[in-house]
Amino acid sequence: MEAVVMAVAVEFLLLAGAGSLAGDEAREAEAVRALVARLLGPGPAADFSVSVERALAAESGLDTYSLSGGGGARVRVRGSTGVAAAAGLHRYLRDFCGCHVAWSGSQLRLPRPLPAVPEELTEATPNRYRYYQNVCTQSYSFVWWDWARWEREIDWMVLNGINLALAWSGQEAIWQRVYLAMGLTQSEIDEYFTGPAFLAWGRMGNLHTWGGPLPFSWHLKQLYLQHRILDRMRSFGMIPVLPAFAGHVPKAITRVFPQVNVTQLSSWGHFNCSYSCSFLLAPGDPIFSLIGSLFLRELTKEFGTDHIYGADTFNEMQPPSSEPSYLAAATTAVYEAMIAVDPDAVWLLQGWLFQHQPQFWGPTQIKAVLRAVPLGRLLVLDLFAESQPVYSRTASFQGQPFIWCMLHNFGGNHGLFGALEAVNQGPKAARLFPNSTMVGTGMAPEGINQNEVVYALMAELGWRKDPVPDLVAWVTSFADRRYGISHGDAEAAWRLLLRSVYNCSGEACSGHNHSPLVKRPSLQMNTTVWYNRSDVFEAWRLLLTSAPTLAASPIFRYDLLDITRQAIQELVSLYYEKARTAYLNKELVPLLRAGGLLAYELLPALDEVLASDNHFLLGSWLAQARAVAISEAEANFYEQNSRYQLTLWGPVGNILDYANKQLAGLVADYYAPRWQLFMQALGNCLAQGIPFQQRQFDKNVFPLEQAFVLNSKRYPSQPQGNTMDLAKKIFLKYYPQWVAG
Template sequence: MEEVTVVAALGFLLLAGAGGSAGDEAREAAAVQALLARLLGPRPAADFSVSVERSLAAESGLDTYRLSGGGAGARVRVAGSTGVAAAAGLHRYLRDFCGCHVAWSGSQLRLPRPLPAVPEELTEATPNRYRYYQNVCTQSYSFVWWDWARWEREIDWMALNGINLALAWSGQEAIWQRVYLALGLTQSEIDEYFTGPAFLAWGRMGNLHSWGGPLPRSWHLKQLYLQHRILDRMRSFGMIPVLPAFAGHVPKAVTRVFPQVNVTQMGSWGHFNCSYSCSFLLAPGDPMFPIIGSLFLRELTTEFGTDHIYGADTFNEMQPPSSEPSYLAAATAAVYEAMITVDPDAVWLLQGWLFQHQPQFWGPAQVGAVLGAVPRGHLLVLDLFAETQPVYIRTASFQGQPFIWCMLHNFGGNHGLFGTLETVNQGPAAARLFPNSTMVGTGMAPEGIGQNEVVYALMAELGWRKDPVPDLGAWVASFAARRYGGIHQDAETAWRLLLRSVYNCSGESCSGHNRSPLVKRPSLQMNTTVWYNRSDVFEAWRLLLATTPALAASPAFRYDLLDVTRQAAQELVSFYYGEVRTAYLNKELVHLLRAGGVLAYELLPALDEVLASDSRFLLGSWLEQARVAAVSEAEAHFFEQNSRYQLTLWGPVGNILDYANKQLAGLVSDYYTPRWQLFVGALVESLVQDVPFQQRQFDENVFQLEQAFVLNTRRYPTQPKGDTVDLAKRLFLKYYPR
């Protein structure tokens, strides 16, 4: 590709969202000052002066911040070319000059007094236009039950980490309802179409319909309210919210209202039958396509305004009806043309997951048909899983379309220590240096958040670095020091061990999905291999426990101690499962009873007790979010059941079983433990009666337990019980491998 074409493609994206008036500058500065007050309190916030000056980025057009001042009696001066840039500069100061730490699990914000001086004025520009955040699935796995208070904290976290491009997809079903009613669908037909709240992400991508629904009227009202507040706050920082657009999927009822409409019924998805999947896709040449697409976008932008970037995914994990390039180009062009009918400045944000998910379908001609159907610079591709399976390399930098190098990292919101930090550290710089690279940003695109915070801290920092971190060992040591509020040798050593083990996965096998036997339906064919030396995890566990006299008062340390204890227990489950399987295959009943008894009747209950000591690991806290989002007891029960289904069976018959597994107190005791007890009992019975173990019969029996958990109405504690340090020590003394 000629370099001039690449530059032209990038130019449009570099200009998108740029500019703004003096009023915008003042608004963004005020937003950052208000963030400071929320983060530090009004009095410490007064020691900072924040300004937004577009001129800082005049030459490059790229977000820039400047730090100066501080020291005895002097205010710290933070200037940014946007509110986001100023917030990122503020975060840099708190992190590197004050040793502070901001994270999902909590923050360490002990400010030195007086505030440290910036020795000489520090100016930093990001190497890329965008720092992107979210995955369509994050909306369901993590955000689904959030209220405004929780959204406000997240948007503050986004601003501090320099995020300037993010999905804002709340409330869209309310807009779709208006459109469908205007088209002549009945309310019952619309109710029948929407999924339940916990499954909306896959309804939005056309994978599912109906499952877990219908959506209550109150849901639409509350989500509209939330979306207005989310957008207002994002825009106040100068972020670009990405709104949804029409991807071509329609309810079956459209064929009743318009009998001549040309639709294709897609194949099933995710082990669901057509009662819940097999969506209807409008033919790109059908006259209803631009009508429905423009109706939706016009209604949406009238309600919420626009920043001109829209997301839509037509073939997410679904094979198109034809592999003909002409069809794929037409389907892509139809989505884009419906956008520009309403907004001539529209840029389409496309999740590039489809290209790597089905590489056997998406050959060069098929990929080229999609990428070439939208004018260069108007299609912005998320290379969604670039840390493990980058697509830009095999598509010649997406054939000239701008792309964002994304780290996906987490699937389903699983717990489990995991990361590819060495690969992540090198990835963005390598993508920038790729021949004729059209990379315009970095991104974090996890399916679920609230875990492995070290991974996201590194990725956020890389959004502002031109080169990789030179020494990840030193970096992770400073991460621990900031997180706990001081340097402690044992804690540093523990983190270096975690870096070289659980956080150093490499190669295409690193999916990030937790497949530990602990959280999977038991069988005799479970895989317990890991890419690291488990002894590193156990030694990190020992070292963290050794630092408890010094660090036990740190909430972040207690969280990490519990998380590493949970990981150690997960490793022990694999060990005892191996003992159980070997004993069964060797027909050693006594050994089977011993190992199975430890696993199912001692270790798992002990793990549940440790998890119960921290509110961040409580099933009760998780389910209470769902209940609080409701306006009646019946609705609370409905929302809670949606949440229980997502954590476990995912579909009515275990369609995507345990995909969104979590290790939460209550879930371990009442879901995972009974499964293991039933499994051990079935193996014992098999040996005693000298009959083969029947996996199919076991699956039928264990499904009854799984379904009973989902349908149960038992309320779980929302307050922690017990002391994390004492309980972790007790588990350690009993199980630490010697």
């Protein structure tokens, strides 16, 4: 009987977002044709015929594409939706033309004539949804984007077959309207909102006030962006997920409604209640449904709807009660506020809460939340399933449909990392789980623009019923497509990376970069890695050997820089170990030698090579922030928001170095000074015969960290130097010492 109930729930959810599926076939086809022209140029685009035909999915009810033609004739791409047609186009470019599309760039050298499809190829996805984004991605990666950058990202989404994605821009403007209508003052609203770089955590109730207030111009620009984002997503037949009310309110609500029943939650993320301790409405309070319905009504009036809404009431925050009756009531209140406005509403819930606090969320508590919403009306994201799946310990989320997600990256960290075998095997295992209610796959990184091989595999798995049979062969082909040419040394380099940095398993797969390089120095830093560093160094050598042949490829130069960055990261750990050992052995000269190399040679060399590529420039990131502003004061405000997020995160280093990046300028003026001070402190302690005091060092280093955030120094937004020459110079200096020697 349970299996039947689950099947009914899944079947119901298959109809969610049906409004977009019943849309205009001609409009979606035209959207894909425009994409082809943007991607390939108008000339090559003329060689492709695109159509959208709902009938293609008649048998399975799932997104389907069909490829035919080529070999002197036009390539015919048909899809049951615009997303399916775009995914079919990408399949042709990838598998027939050897092309590659990624965040760092594209390799789109088309063979002439276009290769023939020997016989018509028809592919249906095994699941209803291919999901994209994490609530945090909006802040860690998207926060300063203009429409041009959003357009490229939506193109990337549809080429990878994404048909379900968050669209959360502009919601603060709607909230402002609601709160003003309810009697809050503008100053009370300004005090409540976080700054732009921290909005994700304001939206989930973790933070308020910090980094704010939001300028009036911010609201106008975000409304404009949201309309364009939604229009483009819908033009492809994609389902945008809009936000809904989760129960968190400004403290000022208690002034307007003195009798309102609210609970102040505990603090979050080492913040005090000046910036945290969210006010949560009691589920039975009539104000709950009033605010929830007011917001959703105003939101959908402004933006329309596709009937799927995201809300997270207890993200990384312990509920005030573990009683099942309370948890069910809190969940019911959120859902009922949705259906009061949209009877067809489906709630998209990040399942992170069950993974993050397992000691609180026992089986009874989990069941109370999941069963408080009718089966099929709650769509759960198993957010970190490649490492710590929740579906397997919750009876497939108590029968609620779920999406198997790969989280992979926390904070937008740089660093080569991945669990490709777990990613490859995970979706099928979830699909075959007893009474499985899996309805899709997803990519949910906190930050993008890193480790593109991981996302290429995950996107492909959204259209595969079975895992890739041979990951070694797959990554070899990936290298060939990425550079547009087969090169033995480059292929061998990627195979080494597959067996090392991309072969994470077990507890090591946290998704964070814990390298000493990007952490405040101490004597207790962990340098353990799950792979053999010699594989990284050898892959570095092999890519450098490939350089004379592949140097014309911008993506190759990006990869060479990225692996050089990784190699230097490994070297920092090795020199740190030498310095720490020398300190513990009270050997001053070896300490000064290793510490000097790390702080005064390696880090400046890293900064110099990072400066040779636009993707690794602090100046580019800060310039994006400043470009959003309409005044110098706003530009300075946005830049400081961005600097805080990259480093201290809060006023006193509350979530220190969580969103760490390796960017030119950041290495030179933030990481390097910390390491220099640390090595000086260790040397002084040895020279004076006194123990190193971490607490005193933390106190001394904080002004350096804060000075970086508060500084107004301008950084280049254009690359400087030659990546090849700089990488080779670093390699020749350090490789023999650690490998050949």
